[in-house]
Amino acid sequence: MSDQALTDFALDNETMDFRAVVRSSFARLRSGDLGSLPAMLAIAALVAIFGSVNPSSFLSTINLANFLEQSSSVIVIAMAVSFTLLLGEIDLAAGFTAGVSAAVLATRLQEWPLLPSILMAALVAVALGTFTGFMVAKVGIPSFVVTLANVLLFQGVLLLLVREGGSVRIENEIIKDLVGGNMSPTVSWIFAGLALGLFTFSLLRQQRASHGAIPLSLVAFKVAAATLGAAVVTIVLNQNRAFPNAPAPIQGTPAVIPVVMVLLVGLNFVLNRTRYGRHLYAVGGNAEAARRAGINVERIRLSAFTICGLFAGVGGAFLASRVNSVDPNTGANDTLLLAVGAAVIGGTSLFGGQGRMLNAVLGGFVLALIPNGLTLVGKQTLPLIGEIDFGSSGTKFICAGVALLVASSVDALSRKRAR
Amino acid sequence: MDLPTTGQVPRVNTDRIEEMGVEAPTKQRPLLQVTGVNKTFGSVHVLHDVDFAVYPGSVTSLIGDNGAGKSTLVKTIAGIHPRDSGTISFNGEPVDIQSPKDTADLGIEVVYQDLALCENLDIVQNLFLGREKLHRGLLDEQAMEQAARDTLASLSVRTVKSVRQLVSSLSGGQRQTVAIAKAVLWNSKVVLLDEPTAALGVAQTKQVLDLVRRLAEQGLGVVLISHNMNDVLEVSDRVSAMYLGRVVADVPVTPATTREFLVELITSGQSGDVGTARASAAEGVESPQGGTDV
Numbered sequence: 188m189s190d191q192a193l194t195d196f197a198l199d200n201e202t203m204d205f206r207a208v209v210r211s212s213f214a215r216l217r218s219g220d221l222g223s224l225p226a227m228l229a230i231a232a233l234v235a236i237f238g239s240v241n242p243s244s245f246l247s248t249i250n251l252a253n254f255l256e257q258s259s260s261v262i263v264i265a266m267a268v269s270f271t272l273l274l275g276e277i278d279l280a281a282g283f284t285a286g287v288s289a290a291v292l293a294t295r296l297q298e299w300p301l302l303p304s305i306l307m308a309a310l311v312a313v314a315l316g317t318f319t320g321f322m323v324a325k326v327g328i329p330s331f332v333v334t335l336a337n338v339l340l341f342q343g344v345l346l347l348l349v350r351e352g353g354s355v356r357i358e359n360e361i362i363k364d365l366v367g368g369n370m371s372p373t374v375s376w377i378f379a380g381l382a383l384g385l386f387t388f389s390l391l392r393q394q395r396a397s398h399g400a401i402p403l404s405l406v407a408f409k410v411a412a413a414t415l416g417a418a419v420v421t422i423v424l425n426q427n428r429a430f431p432n433a434p435a436p437i438q439g440t441p442a443v444i445p446v447v448m449v450l451l452v453g454l455n456f457v458l459n460r461t462r463y464g465r466h467l468y469a470v471g472g473n474a475e476a477a478r479r480a481g482i483n484v485e486r487i488r489l490s491a492f493t494i495c496g497l498f499a500g501v502g503g504a505f506l507a508s509r510v511n512s513v514d515p516n517t518g519a520n521d522t523l524l525l526a527v528g529a530a531v532i533g534g535t536s537l538f539g540g541q542g543r544m545l546n547a548v549l550g551g552f553v554l555a556l557i558p559n560g561l562t563l564v565g566k567q568t569l570p571l572i573g574e575i576d577f578g579s580s581g582t583k584f585i586c587a588g589v590a591l592l593v594a595s596s597v598d599a600l601s602r603k604r605a606r
Numbered sequence: 607m608d609l610p611t612t613g614q615v616p617r618v619n620t621d622r623i624e625e626m627g628v629e630a631p632t633k634q635r636p637l638l639q640v641t642g643v644n645k646t647f648g649s650v651h652v653l654h655d656v657d658f659a660v661y662p663g664s665v666t667s668l669i670g671d672n673g674a675g676k677s678t679l680v681k682t683i684a685g686i687h688p689r690d691s692g693t694i695s696f697n698g699e700p701v702d703i704q705s706p707k708d709t710a711d712l713g714i715e716v717v718y719q720d721l722a723l724c725e726n727l728d729i730v731q732n733l734f735l736g737r738e739k740l741h742r743g744l745l746d747e748q749a750m751e752q753a754a755r756d757t758l759a760s761l762s763v764r765t766v767k768s769v770r771q772l773v774s775s776l777s778g779g780q781r782q783t784v785a786i787a788k789a790v791l792w793n794s795k796v797v798l799l800d801e802p803t804a805a806l807g808v809a810q811t812k813q814v815l816d817l818v819r820r821l822a823e824q825g826l827g828v829v830l831i832s833h834n835m836n837d838v839l840e841v842s843d844r845v846s847a848m849y850l851g852r853v854v855a856d857v858p859v860t861p862a863t864t865r866e867f868l869v870e871l872i873t874s875g876q877s878g879d880v881g882t883a884r885a886s887a888a889e890g891v892e893s894p895q896g897g898t899d900v
């Protein structure tokens with residue numbers, strides 16, 4: 188492929204070999220279409236930096252498992268918020284939706300069995316999301332304002348549910364194991380195999396549909412890379428990471444990983460393969476054009492907030508499971524900021540119409556890596572500056588803020604170049 | 607095409623027009639008929655008792671100065687703007703058009719002046735927006751891609767690299783062609799084109815005008831809005847002229863129709879006997895909006 192002007196759908200009929208694909212993706216990068224590359228580079232850079240400063244603890248098995256569990260709730264709430272971001276809207280109260288839903292789950296579990304409790308928590312999350320959607324789509328209040336009010340509203344509900352200063356313990360083993368439980372080593376391997384199989388299958392499907400634009404060699408390369416990655420991660424996680432004198436071994440892939448993956452694949456499927464997903468992007472890109480194409484814009488808006496509510500509720504279960512209890516701080520503080528930040532760092536636009544579910548995962552990793560790594564770096568004496576405690580909350584907040592600024596600058600600058 | 611340019615033509619014209627203008631509707635039933643439509647934006651009265659008809663198998667051009675109300679009429683027909691009063695009939699039956707979806711369901715396609723494409727989506731996604739092809743409930747990308755390529759090829763689009771290109775990366779003319787392709791992709795009965803050739807080059811303009819004729823030959827009712835009188839004379843069977851929110855003339859195009867005649871209708875709302883009567887009668891009934899006696 189050359190840089191000359193191509194005509195007559197030339198690209199559609201072109202068969203590409205591996206090198207042509209690499210060259211064309213470089214061309215795409217140069218044109219400002221960065222996709223999730225900045226987030227992936229950030230992950231690589233953070234791992235390299237923290238890994239070299241404190242290899243023994245940062246690169247340990249227990250820290251890998253810990254990190255994956257830490258990032259899971261932010262990732263799930265980021266996925267939820269992405270549905271509103273795709274429309275150019277925002278849900279500032281998604282964190283408290285998670286908190287309220289978690290509180291409902293925890294309080295119901297004290298009297299009810301698991302399934303009805305989960306249903307009730309999901310129902311409440313859906314109701315909160317639908318309420319927001321109704322105010323935005325039908326009444327016509329900007330989502331920023333509605334959800335700002337909801338922050339107070341839902342926080343109040345959360346306080347009433349768990350009572351001020353109180354906390355509701357979770358005794359149910361399944362909810363406790365959602366974040367913190369592990370699959371046995373054998374199941375971990377089976378899971379890795381299944382995931383790889385699914386990945387290969389979907390790549391082959393795309394390859395067949397591309398009529399030669401995707402070479403088989405590229406599929407082979409991706410599958411090989413994924414296999415290597417999955418194998419290394421599974422081998423590492425299958426090692427015992429319990430303290431030397433612990434009564435039972437702790438080993439296997441954390442149970443959150445398959446759960447997050449199912450959410451990722453499922454929501455991705457909705458966005459890319461269904462009519463509903465297509466309409467979401469259309470409304471986010473140009474609501475008037477979508478309306479003229481016969482799309483019910485109000486219904487899309489309302490449903491996006493409903494979906495956001497539901498998955499924020501799922502994120503709430505993750506938050507509760509991590510500490511096995513729900514208190515007035517569940518979903519409060521920086522939960523929402525981290526979730527929106529994760530989506531944006533991953534490459535999802537705040538202006539609507541642009542973004543993927545994978546962005547939430549990659550951005551969530553970046554934002555979880557920063558505090559995780561900084562804690563382990565701890566106090567360091569730097570030349571000229573003196574001693575700095577990298578593990579302090581202050582440093583962590585500053586670094587997360589810088590990461591968000593850098594990510595949005597990269598995004599803004601690459602868009603400017605594309606103009 | 608060469609046009610006769612003589613001063614006395616309008617008078618000759620008007621006689622024939624008066625005859626045929628009355629005859630035409632009785633000969634053939636309009637496919638789409640707009641009667642007595644009024645539309646106001648706040649206190650601005652943009653459409654005054656507008657009557658407008660589209661006949662099957664013919665091209666009706668809608669002409670008028672900037673701000674005459676052409677696009678507003680199209681958007682009112684399309685269901686984008688709710689009308690204040692008046693009826694719209696399709697195939698002789700009054701229809702209740704509430705939203706663009708109703709229009710599409712009737713078989714009316716619109717190319718808007720402001721295009722209305724989603725820049726964040728690619729060509730295929732835009733062409734099928736709102737009417738995606740499904741296979742077992744999921745998007746059938748293959749079928750849509752092929753249909754997109756075929757339609758664009760039939761419009762002689764030669765400069766598009768890939769139907770998977772994002773619309774944001776297309777030129778103005780390419781976008782316009784995509785918007786037109788979006789309207790002709792469906793087996794529609796009426797196509798309304800609001801200045802479809804405004805951003806097009808010479809060759810593409812000819813393609814679009816050919817397409818306009820071809821659609822009419824296939825029996826569709828075609829409405830063309832254009833400021834280019836040569837194009838209007840080349841492809842139209844009838845011309846409706848708008849002046850300050852009123853339709854002041856609805857005349858057939860004959861070989862004797864001249865550019866000057868149309869330009870006069872556009873700029874003063876009348877030409878010879880055509881236009882005057884209707885415009886002044888209407889003016890007498892409603893409060894004059896001023897500025898008409900320039």
Ligand SMILES: Nc1ncnc2c1ncn2[C@@H]1O[C@H](COP(=O)(O)OP(=O)(O)OP(=O)(O)O)[C@@H](O)[C@H]1O
Nearest residue numbers: 647650652670671672673674675676677678679719
């Ligand atoms: N949404 C709106 N709100 C208020 N006024 C409007 C609106 N849309 C159009 N108008 C007014 O209605 C009048 C007719 O506009 P319209 O766009 O229909 O003109 P047009 O005949 O299509 O002109 P052009 O040839 O420039 O496209 C103008 O005076 C315009 O200012």
Ligand SMILES: [Mg+2]
Nearest residue numbers: 676677678719
């Ligand atoms: Mg117009």
